[in-house]
């Protein structure tokens with residue numbers, strides 16, 4: 001703009017020495033004036049930069065900013081890198097648009113909320129110091145609460161939430177999760193998973209709310225909790241994020257992730273278009289209407305075509321037919337996996353994915369290679385510039401909509417939201433509602449539940465009774481989950497039992513007692529907690545669906561000698577048919593998370609059981625896949641099954657109020673009779 005090297009030589013102008021001095025002063029004055037004008041011009045320009053003006057409509061800001069961006073700056077916006085390769089310099093020099101934590105990728109072990117904010121603000125300052133100062137968004141898999149973070153509230157996994165069938169609860173969980181995520185300075189979660197799991201052999205089945213597409217549609221209410229409710233006059237289908245206590249949500253994995261052959265993770269979903277649209281697509285439409293801001297593409301294929309390269313479904317259907325206006329993000333190294341040997345032809349992968357309509361790429365490590373490849377593809381007109389502009393405009397729209405340019409930094413005043421008591425109470429309520437009572441008593445007239453709090457001596461057994469990691473499942477602290485009680489804070493089922501029963505009750509815990517011990521101790525009843533060990537993604541694919549050993553022998557040893565309730569901790573139905581006749585009661589607790597008291601609330605009758613199976617419970621694995629509506633439907637328990645019990649308190653209240661109204665109906669009389677029986681038996 002201003003060339004400070006003077007282009008002439010004094011001598012050639014033929015000036016004497018005083019003339020030289022005059023000329024020098026003149027030139028200096030001119031230079032200073034020019035500098036001043038230049039500076040003033042920049043300041044005025046800065047004030048007039050439309051993209052920085054929050055009063056301008058989002059579309060105007062996007063257009064203005066896009067018009068100022070170089071190709072490098074545009075491509076940078078499309079890149080998401082893992083925190084382990086990010087720093088302020090990288091953010092600035094490569095114009096990186098987004099950073100993520102992969103499962104278990106944390107700033108330091110047992111990091112506090114403040115540590116997260118420190119790290120993220122440092123990256124953000126790098127982004128803000130780039131030429132145009134475009135802030136980045138930080139994403140994480142907060143898929144059952146803010147599960148990567150020490151001390152966070154861990155909610156039940158989606159299969160358990162599906163059992164509640166309670167959209168309002170989902171909305172409140174979304175809002176609590178958003179606050180915990182923001183407490184760590186993060187503004188984007190890769191949730192909810194809208195998979196319709198059609199085969200429990202799939203390792204991600206617990207991330208699915210149900211095998212029933214309608215139930216999955218209803219559960220999209222969590223998006224309103226995460227992002228906020230769009231105002232009444234807001235245009236339907238436009239991405240919405242309601243400010244600094246809300247986060248960007250992500251409907252995933254588009255599409256057909258839950259329909260793969262034999263439930264093999266990332267495999268091929270073989271189904272006709274009618275089936276795909278009827279089973280796997282509906283929840284995406286609900287999400288778009290609710291303003292979801294991003295959609296993640298599935299690793300899986302549809303009829304042999306990798307979803308990451310499927311232009312028909314991503315561009316024509318999602319962006320065209322469904323009018324999705326947010327951004328489409330790839331899965332972790334999703335581009336690499338377009339070729340059957342991952343990363344074997346990366347340039348081709350980049351071309352295929354960007355042409356298919358992916359806007360942001362979870363690279364997450366080799367960002368320089370991605371940037372170089374895409375730059376070359378654009379320069380060679382393989383990928384048209386308007387495809388890049390479409391991608392960047394979508395990303396920027398979300399950033400403007402959420403107010404990121406106005407509030408780019410994490411807010412330390414929110415740190416106490418992480419794992420707050422209010423959120424733990426909500427999670428406990430969610431656990432209670434998620435429990436499905438499958439059996440209660442060897443015959444109907446002799447229920448075991450609710451249990452007595454005043455029994456003199458009780459037995460608690462099983463691999464899962466005192467293991468917080470098992471209770472939370474995969475995607476907790478580490479990608480594959482953890483075992484034990486010290487990797488985060490919460491209440492195990494054993495601890496919950498101890499704090500629920502009367503102080504006079506002796507609680508004996510043995511993980512795997514021999515049958516003589518069980519027989520010879522005069523236990524009033526036993527609580528057996530068994531199930532699956534934690535897993536995530538492909539690590540959870542299973543052809544056998546058996547419980548963790550020695551679960552079956554524990555059930556046998558205990559249930560043959562003492563009245564027992566079996567609580568199953570699992571991400572899906574598992575083989576249960578051979579053992580069920582020996583049990584007095586059976587409860588499916590799914591993967592309840594950190595709040596074990598939700599389980600005892602129902603076992604001890606402080607709250608009733610109300611959950612309904614979100615999935616068909618098979619008799620044997622050779623029936624699979626088997627979903628409701630199938631011709632040869634022969635389940636152990638059908639979709640929607642679940643016994644109910646009133647809470648002891650409710651039963652008493654109902655019988656009392658019926659009595660005081662003086663018009664005891666027939667039903668009230670029955671309820672009162674049951675209440676009296678329950679009270680006599682258990683108190």
Ligand SMILES: *[C@@H]1O[C@H](CO)[C@@H](O)[C@H](O)[C@H]1NC(C)=O
Nearest residue numbers: 084085086087088089090091
């Ligand atoms: C940031 O990361 C880059 C690339 O790994 C590295 O070269 C650079 O030294 C790092 N800068 C700082 C300040 O750590």
Ligand SMILES: *[C@@H]1O[C@H](CO)[C@@H](O)[C@H](O)[C@H]1NC(C)=O
Nearest residue numbers: 110111112113150151419489
């Ligand atoms: C975890 O939460 C407890 C209770 O609020 C608190 O005392 C502790 O400092 C927290 N730890 C971390 C690492 O945040």
Ligand SMILES: *[C@@H]1O[C@H](CO)[C@@H](O)[C@H](O)[C@H]1NC(C)=O
Nearest residue numbers: 165212213214215216217218
């Ligand atoms: C979904 O919600 C609607 C409206 O509340 C309700 O009528 C329907 O029964 C729900 N469906 C399922 C499968 O939960």
Ligand SMILES: *[C@@H]1O[C@H](CO)[C@@H](O)[C@H](O)[C@H]1NC(C)=O
Nearest residue numbers: 261264266267268300301304
């Ligand atoms: C599906 O799984 C089979 C067996 O592991 C494998 O050979 C095939 O390549 C997979 N297909 C896809 C599309 O991933």
Ligand SMILES: *[C@@H]1O[C@H](CO)[C@@H](O)[C@H](O)[C@H]1NC(C)=O
Nearest residue numbers: 339344345346347348349351
């Ligand atoms: C990469 O893929 C492209 C497009 O299919 C193909 O033309 C090219 O030969 C491939 N390169 C390699 C090294 O396989």
Ligand SMILES: *[C@@H]1O[C@H](CO)[C@@H](O)[C@H](O)[C@H]1NC(C)=O
Nearest residue numbers: 441442443444445446447448
């Ligand atoms: C149900 O159980 C009660 C108590 O164990 C027993 O007395 C009764 O005979 C049983 N009824 C049936 C139908 O088995």
Ligand SMILES: *[C@@H]1O[C@H](CO)[C@@H](O)[C@H](O)[C@H]1NC(C)=O
Nearest residue numbers: 109110483484485486487488
């Ligand atoms: C947590 O438990 C594991 C396994 O029992 C142990 O190796 C680790 O040192 C413990 N960590 C802390 C912080 O106590």
